[in-house]
Amino acid sequence: MTTIEEIEEEAQRVNDEIKKEILSGHSLVQKFYDNAVVFVTGGSGFVGKHMIEKILRSSNIKKIYILLRVKKGRSVQDRLKIVLDDSVFEELLKEQPNFAEKLQVIEGDCCEDNLGIDEKNWAKLSDEVNVIIHSAATTNFRENMKSATFINIKGTRDILRLAQACKHLKSIVHVSTAYSYATRSRIKGDVREDFYKSPIPPETMIELANNLDEEKLNAMMKPFLHEWPNSYTFTKAIGEELVRVMGEDLPICIVRPAIVISAYREPMLGWLDDKNVYGASGMILGLSLGVMRTIIADNNIKIDFVPVDIVSNVIITAAAETQDRHIRGERETIIYTVSGIRNPMTWKEIGDVLQIKTRTIISSKTLWYCNAVVTPNKFFYFILTVLFHYIPAIIIDGCCMLVGKKARFLTLYRSVHKLSSMFSYFTNNEWKFEDANTLRLHNGLSKTDKIIYNCDMYSVDMIEAGFIWSYGVIKYLIKDDGKNREYALKKQKIMKILHYIILPLYLYALYKLTSGVILYIYFAISMICKYLYVYF
Numbered sequence: 001m002t003t004i005e006e007i008e009e010e011a012q013r014v015n016d017e018i019k020k021e022i023l024s025g026h027s028l029v030q031k032f033y034d035n036a037v038v039f040v041t042g043g044s045g046f047v048g049k050h051m052i053e054k055i056l057r058s059s060n061i062k063k064i065y066i067l068l069r070v071k072k073g074r075s076v077q078d079r080l081k082i083v084l085d086d087s088v089f090e091e092l093l094k095e096q097p098n099f100a101e102k103l104q105v106i107e108g109d110c111c112e113d114n115l116g117i118d119e120k121n122w123a124k125l126s127d128e129v130n131v132i133i134h135s136a137a138t139t140n141f142r143e144n145m146k147s148a149t150f151i152n153i154k155g156t157r158d159i160l161r162l163a164q165a166c167k168h169l170k171s172i173v174h175v176s177t178a179y180s181y182a183t184r185s186r187i188k189g190d191v192r193e194d195f196y197k198s199p200i201p202p203e204t205m206i207e208l209a210n211n212l213d214e215e216k217l218n219a220m221m222k223p224f225l226h227e228w229p230n231s232y233t234f235t236k237a238i239g240e241e242l243v244r245v246m247g248e249d250l251p252i253c254i255v256r257p258a259i260v261i262s263a264y265r266e267p268m269l270g271w272l273d274d275k276n277v278y279g280a281s282g283m284i285l286g287l288s289l290g291v292m293r294t295i296i297a298d299n300n301i302k303i304d305f306v307p308v309d310i311v312s313n314v315i316i317t318a319a320a321e322t323q324d325r326h327i328r329g330e331r332e333t334i335i336y337t338v339s340g341i342r343n344p345m346t347w348k349e350i351g352d353v354l355q356i357k358t359r360t361i362i363s364s365k366t367l368w369y370c371n372a373v374v375t376p377n378k379f380f381y382f383i384l385t386v387l388f389h390y391i392p393a394i395i396i397d398g399c400c401m402l403v404g405k406k407a408r409f410l411t412l413y414r415s416v417h418k419l420s421s422m423f424s425y426f427t428n429n430e431w432k433f434e435d436a437n438t439l440r441l442h443n444g445l446s447k448t449d450k451i452i453y454n455c456d457m458y459s460v461d462m463i464e465a466g467f468i469w470s471y472g473v474i475k476y477l478i479k480d481d482g483k484n485r486e487y488a489l490k491k492q493k494i495m496k497i498l499h500y501i502i503l504p505l506y507l508y509a510l511y512k513l514t515s516g517v518i519l520y521i522y523f524a525i526s527m528i529c530k531y532l533y534v535y536f
Contacts (some may be wrong), residue, residue, distance in 0.1 A: 001356075001357065001360075002464065002467075003360070004360070004361050004467070004471055007269065007464060007467070007468065008269055011265045011266075011268075011269045014265045014266070015091075015265065015266050015267070017451060018058075018266060018451060018452055021448050021451045021452050022057070022058050022452055024448060026446070026448040027058075027059075027446070027448045027449050027452055027453075028320070028445075028446055028448075028449060029058075029059075029316065029317055029320045029445070029449045029452070029453055030058065030059045030060070030452075032170070032319070032320035032323065033055060033059035033060070033061050033131070033316075033320075034059065034060050034061075035060065035061075035062045036059075036061055036062060036130040036131055036170070037062050037063045037064075037065070037128045037129050037130050037131070038055065038061060038063070038064045038065070038129070038130065038131040038132075038133065039064075039065045039067070039106075039125055039129045039131070039132045039133070039162075040052060040064060040065070040066050040067070040132075040133045040135065041067045041110060041115075041133070041134050041135060041136035041155070041159065042067075042134070042135035042136035042137065042175070043064075043066035043067065043068065043083065043135075044066075044068060044079065044082075044083050045135065045136070045139075045273070045275070046260065046272075046273040046275060046276055046308065047135055047175065047257070047260060047308060047311055047312065047315075048135045048136075049083060049086055049088050049089075049273060050088060050263065050267075050271070050308045050309065050311075050312045051133065051135070051311075051312040051315055051316065052064060052066070052103075053088050053089055053092055053267055054266070054267075054309070054312045054313070054316060055316060056092055056096065056099050056102065057091070057092050057095065057096070057267065058316075058452055058453070061102060062102070063102055063103075063104060063128075064102055064103050064104070065104050065105075065106050065125060065128075065129065066080065066083075066103060066104070066105055066106065067106050067108045067110070067115060067117075067136065068080060068083075068105050068106070068107065068108075069107070069108060069109040069116065070107070076105045076106075076107045077105060079105075080103065080105050084100055084103075086273065087268070087271065087476065088267060088268070088271050088273075090267075090268070091267045091268065092267065106121050106125065107121070108121075110136045110150070110151050110154075110155030110158075111147070111150040111151055111154070111155065113158070114158055114161070114162075115155065115158045115159065115162070117162075122162070122165070125162060125166070126162070126165040126166050126167060127167060127168075128168070129162075129166050129168070129169065130166075130168055130169060130170045130171075131169075131170055131171050131172070131173075131319055132159065132162070132163055132166070132169070132171075132172040132173070133172075133173045133175070133315060133319065134155075134156065134159045134172070134173065134174050134175060135175040135315075136151065136155060137151060137152050137155075137175070137232075137236065138151045138152060138232065139232060139279070140232065140278075141229075141230040141231070141232050141422045141423075142230070142231075142418075142422065143230075143231050143232060144214050144217075144218060144231065145209070145214070145217050145218050145221050145231050145234075145235075146209045146212075146214050146217050146218075148231035148232060148234070148235040149205055149206060149208075149209035149217075149235055149238075150206075150209060151235075152232070152235035152236055152238075152239050153202055153205055153206055153209075153235050153238050153239050153242065154206050154209070156174065156239040156242050156243070157202065157203075157206065157242050157246065159172075159174075160172075160242060160243070160246040160247060160250070160252075161246075163247075163250055163252070164246075164250065169250070169251065170251060170319075170323045171251045171252075171253075171319040171320070171322045171323045171326075172247070172250060172251065172252045172253075172319075172322075173252075173253055173254075173255055173315050173318055173319050173322070174239070174240075174243050174247075174252065174253070174254045174255070175254075175255050175257070175315065176236050176239065176240055176254050176255065176256045177232075177233065177236050177256055177257065177258075178191065178256045178257060178258040178304065178337050178338070178339055178431075178433050179233045179236075179258070179426070179431075180233055180236040180237040180239075180240055180256065181196045181237055182233065182429075182431045182433075183227040183228055184226065184227050184229075185227060186431055187429045187430070187431065188429075188430060188431070188432075189431065189432065190431075190432045190434060191337075191431050191432065191433050191434065192434045193256075193334075193335040193336065193337050193434050193435065193436060193437045193438075194335060195240065195241070195244045195333075195335070196237070198237065198238050198240075198241035199224050199227070199228070199234065199237060199238065200224070200238060201241070202238050202239070202241050202242045202245075205235075205238055208220065221234070229425040229426075230422075230425075240254060243333060244333060247333055248331070248333075249331070251322050251323050251325075251326035252322065252333055253318050253319075253321075253322040253333060253334045253335070253336060254333065254334075254335045254336070255311070255314055255315050255318055255335075255336045255338065256335060256336065256337045256338065256433075257306055257311045257314075257337075257338040258304035258305065258306050258337075258338060258339050258340065258433060259279075259280050259303070259304055259305050259306065259426065260305075260306055260307075260308050260311055261280065261281065261305045261306065261307055261308065261465065261469045261472075262276075262281070262307065262308065262468060262469045262471075262472035262473070262476075263307060263308050263309045263468075263472070264307035264309050264310065264460055264465050264468060265307075265309055266309050267309075269468055269471070269472070270468045270469065270471045270472025270473075270475055270476065271308070271472060271476060272472045272473065272476040272477055273476075274476075274477065276476075276477065277477055278419075280305075280423060281469070281472075281473055281477065282419050283295065283419060283420065283423065284354070284469060284470055284473045285473050285477050285478065286416050286419070287354055287370060287372055288354075288358065288362075288363060288366070288370065288470060288473050288474055288478065289363070289365065289366055289367050289368075289370075289478065290366045290367050290368035290369055290370045290371075290495070291367055291368065291412065291413075291416065292372055292416055292420070293371070293372050293373065293384070293388035293389060294372055294373045294374070294375065294381060294384035294385055294388055294389070294420075295372055295373075295374050295375075295381075295420055295427070296375060296376065296377075296378065296381040296420055296421070296424045296427065296428065297347045297374050297375075297376060297424075297427035297428060298347060298376040298427065298428045298429075299346065299347045299348035299351065299374055299376075300346060300347070300348065301346065301347060301427070301428065301429065301430040302340075302344040302345065302346055302430045303345060303346065303347055303350065303426070303427065303430070304339050304340050304341070304344075304430075304431075304433060305340060305345065305462070305465065305466075305469070306338045306339065306340060306457060307460060307465055307468075309454075310338060310454065310455060310456075310457060310460065311338050313453040313454055313455050314336055314338050314438055314441065314455045316453055317441060317442075317445065317449065317453045317455055318334075318336050318441060321334075321441055321444070322334070334437055335437060336435075336437050336438045336441060337433050337434060337435045337437070337438055338435070338438060338455075338457065339433035339434075339435045339438075339457065340457050340460075340462060341432060341433050341434070341435055341457075342435070342439075342457060342458045343457055343458050343460060343462050344462070345462040345463070345465075345466065347374065347427065349462075349463060349466070350466050351374060353463060353466040353467050353470065354370075354466075354470060357463075357466075357467045357470070358370075358467065358470040358471075358474075359489075359492065360489075361470070361471055361474060361482060361485065362474075362485070362488045362489060362492050363474045363478050363480040363488055364480060364484040364485070364487050364488035364491060365478055365480055366488070366491065366492065366495070368495055368499065369492060369495040369496045369498070369499035370492065371499070373388075376428050378424075381420075385413075385417055387507075387510070389413040389416060389417065390410070390413055391510070392409075392506075393409035393410040393412065393413045394410060396409045397409050397410050435457070438455060438457075439456070441455055442454070442455035442456045
């Protein structure tokens with residue numbers, strides 16, 4: 001079995017080779033970005049940060065404008081500092097100590113008219129920008145329809161208006177999702193790299209969001225959510241219709257990534273952003289800490305995970321190809337899907353990775369023995385959630401309150417249940433995402449660019465990627481550097497013994513308690529019925 005140390009060595013070798021090719025100056029993609037001005041939305045997000053780092057590290061970019069909004073009392077400059085403090089920029093800082101000088105903040109908000117950008121900055125962007133990468137979106141699956149519409153649809157419309165105003169535009173990339181048309185009617189079917197009929201006209205949707213209150217809008221859109229699982233995928237689908245209509249004469253393309261996971265190779269093995277705790281990585285986090293005891297998922301379905309470094313490379317190279325196609329007079333908007341269809345992985349394989357490989361790098365911060373029951377059955381999952389999440393949480397919280405400590409486990413398990421339920425649509429169903437355009441994009445790259453900007457998902461060992469993902473969760477989300485690994489392994493052995501001693505005792509006590517309560521209720525009902533002269 002390959003160890004994490006061996007994978008780290010291989011990742012370092014790959015990164016050294018990438019660095020060598022970057023310095024060679026033979027890259028055609030590099031030449032596209034030479035002295036270019038790029039405008040990025042979503043630059044504070046997981047994919048956005050990684051993509052900005054890769055552009056800066058691999059090309060002689062002139063400037064990157066980043067759209068940021070004032071948030072939680074922090075100015076946009078303060079927020080930029082927080083972005084740049086992320087570990088994803090560590091290697092770049094060593095190579096280019098002054099890289100931050102190429103970054104400039106534009107204050108704005110995708111929810112507002114004209115992206116919340118004032119006239120002066122709008123004019124500046126229109127005069128200077130060559131490349132637009134629109135990756136801003138609300139990825140909250142439980143977002144209310146009004147907010148999702150403003151960010152994912154209205155924000156896209158205003159980005160396209162900016163693109164139309166740009167005097168020196170070379171390319172624009174709209175980042176969508178592979179699941180924009182992964183509807184219930186297409187389960188187990190094909191999702192093509194093509195436009196589908198929009199569920200509702202974009203301008204109509206924006207007008208409804210402007211004029212209706214939140215409750216009425218959610219009620220009106222409820223019928224559509226029989227096909228789409230949440231407001232995120234629904235509004236991303238409508239956003240693509242805007243690209244089709246408004247982007248007709250623009251050098252524009254769409255990139256549709258599936259579920260984005262940790263970095264496979266660059267800039268550092270397993271890199272994750274703190275915000276990943278609210279996504280699929282949050283499930284791996286719960287399992288890695290021993291707090292998630294059950295998951296609703298079908299072990300047999302193929303799940304589509306894609307490393308963030310592959311996604312960034314597709315976005316960066318798609319922008320270059322889009323300009324080349326536009327120059328040749330090819331005006332069709334191309335959709336690039338980043339999918340693991342040619343290299344699939346099942347939930348069972350992910351479980352095996354966690355059960356076998358991840359145990360070798362287990363965190364010393366685990367709260368209990370790491371083990372979970374996987375079931376696709378909603379009723380069985382509910383029973384397991386009550387048994388292994390809620391009842392233990394109430395008991396532990398009660399003990400905490402008795403000794404004067406804060407009760408937090410019930411709140412924790414509510415979050416765990418919400419996360420698992422939120423992803424159940426994706427963990428119990430599968431689609432066949434066509435990725436012919438992305439494969440053609442990779443095959444069309446020069447030898448140098450195939451090394452610097454690898455877009456080929458087939459080159460990714462998905463079992464290894466799953467292992468790296470769990471390593472990234474432990475390192476970047478749990479903040480465990482692995483120095484106490486020997487202690488962690490011993491701790492897990494002890495917890496395993498305790499787990500299998502306590503579990504039968506707990507279930508037996510629960511059985512006795514519930515059977516006693518049921519018996520008591522039976523006798524109580526019998527007495528009442530006897531008193532009322534009701535006989536069975």
